[in-house]
Amino acid sequence: MAKDQEPLLAEERPSSERSSERHVEEEDALLTGQQKPQQRKYGWPFWREVGLFTWALITTVLVIVLGVMYQHQQTSHPSKSGEWGKNWKPSGKRNMIFMVSDGMGPTSLSLTRSFRQTESGLPIDDVLVLDQHLIGSSRTRSSSSLITDSAAGATAFSCGMKSYNGAISVLPDHSPCGTVLEAAKKAGYMTGLVVTTRITDATPACFAAHVNLREEEDRIAEQMVGEYPLGRVVDLMLGGGRCHFLPNTTERSCRADDTDVIKMARGKGFSYVSDRTGFDGLNLGSGVKLPLLGLFASTDIPYEVDRGQVNDVFPSLDEMARTALKALSEATKDNDKGFFLMIEGSRIDHAGHGNDPVAQVHEVLAYDKAFASVLDFLDKDEVDGVLVGTSDHETGGLATARQLHKNYPIYRWYPEVLLNATHSAENLAAQLAHHIRFHTQLSKSAVSTYIRAILLEQGLGVYDATDAEVDAIMDTSDGALPAVYVFADIISRRAQVGWSTHGHSAVDVNIYASKAKHARPLIGNHENTEIGDFIREYLDVDLEGVTDELKEKGALLANDWMGKPVEDVNILAELDHYAGDFKKRGLEDCGCGLKH
Secondary structure (H helix, E strand, C coil), X not given: CCCCXXXXXXXXXXXXXXXXXXXXXXXXXXXXXXXXXXXXXXXXXXXXXXXXXXXXXXHHXXXXXXXXXXXHHHHHCCCCCCCECCCCCECXXXXXXXXXXXXXXXXXXXXXXXXXXXXXXXXXXXXCCHHHHEEEEEECCCCCCCCCCHHHHHHHHXXXXXXXXXXXXXXXXXXXXXCHHHHHHHHCCEEEEEEEEECCCHHHHHHHCCECCCCXXXXXXXXXXXXXXXXXXXXXXXXXXXXXCCCCCCCCCCCCCCCCHHHHHHHCCCEEECCHHHHHCCHHHCCCCCCEEEECCCCCCCCHHHHHHHCCCCCCHHHHHHHHHHHHHHHCCCCCCCEEEEEECCHHHHHHHCCCHHHHHHHHHHHHHHHHHHHHHHHHCCCEEEEEEECCCEECCCECCCCCCCCCCCCCCCHHHHCCCCCCHHHHHHHHHHHHHHCCCCCHHHHHHHHHHHHHHHHHCCCCCCHHHHHHHHCCCCXXXXXXXHHHHHHHHHHCCECCCCCXXXXXXXEEECCHHHCXXXXXXXXXXXXXXXXXXXXXXXXXXXXXXXXXHHCCCCCCCCCCCCCCCCCHHHXXXXXXCCCCCCCCCCCCCCCC
């Protein structure tokens, strides 16, 4: 290379501070006395490095602080990690709340939603809490009929198996089947039942009793306090049905014998409350001593539309639900296991049996309120939990439509007709019976005036009743409709609400959940037994082991420990085929529908 040639790319290579060129320039400056402009010691590259270092340092500190805070949260609340496994179950301690809206079909939601929007002047897109948690539907047939009753329906939930109408956790071969509540108790969970009907009614009974026929409520009462092979399995019971716990020597008893089941319960450790004062003493759960038996009505707690006017006498479903949640949560706070609680909006079913739209909307609203309270509890509680809700069947064949005349109908139903009603048809019929019983000398005209002015106008908000309708209310002749049905029909016609039966229907019913992702196996359409399977799998309990124990220990008892034997139950194919027997059935076996 020639001496005066520069290396390739020499002009693009930066000089180092130690290069000979830099030293020559500095010497020239000293000799000539001319200062060379100084470069800034700390330029942009330096400060950029400082900024990046500072940002990295701050970020690291924040990560450490957040990590410490998270670890502290996990240490303070170790159960609620929010970690749900691929099997949709929490990885640790858990609670299960199962809600049953007895007799509530999809149309009940439509009826109640429109009523609420009209009553409160809400927009058409305002919905119930339930509407926001709909995840699927359930098919409800029993082993003996395409139309189930509550006993077979609840047996599907409690045992995860089909049975015949009338069976209380007993299979078609009349053997007992272990329930999710019994298995939960055996596994270390605390357990509870909350209802607005009799605690011995079909749905609650199916979780803690085993009898061949649901009518055996005296025997069910004994089993529910622990007088059966497994001993006591329920820690908390709140509802009605006191008459089945009182000996027949006591006023207001409905037992056939002199057994004092309340005394029996106390002997097994139960604390007992029977009125509003006693309930208030529970302090919404913080004043509860378990096990607890709370029976707040002789039979069923009044419909919500009536109960609200005697709130000082009867607690609401929402109050009882919140009390149970608080009590069971407190009782399990130091346990490895959580609790299982069944809450039933029982009297939605009765409103359907009575074809009473006024009672229906208020019962559904009361259930919706309790559902919201359970959601609030789950949101705030430290333990992971899930709420699943469904109905055992639909009642009444309810339709938000009714054709009143032969000509083609206009498309209308009128929720505003229900707004001015202050009482249920059941309450109005009871008022009439009481009035006649204590005013035996009243003329027909006087009774008619009472019906119009007090019962129809003030009770139902109906001011245009016809003479024929009033006469139908007073008619007590053989074959006449009971007054309770006439009151309900009067307002149903004006609201153009239709009913196809005073019994049940085969309509698929809705399934609800606190969060769809926590109840993935129930998304879509399912057999009702799959709901029982979900409860069992979520709680991770052994129903087969409980069934075996029931059979083994039951074999040592009297043969009739499950009640009167029943005739062999026909198979579905024999019962649901038309046999040429179409005719009008009498109403004497229906009454208010309590056994349907």
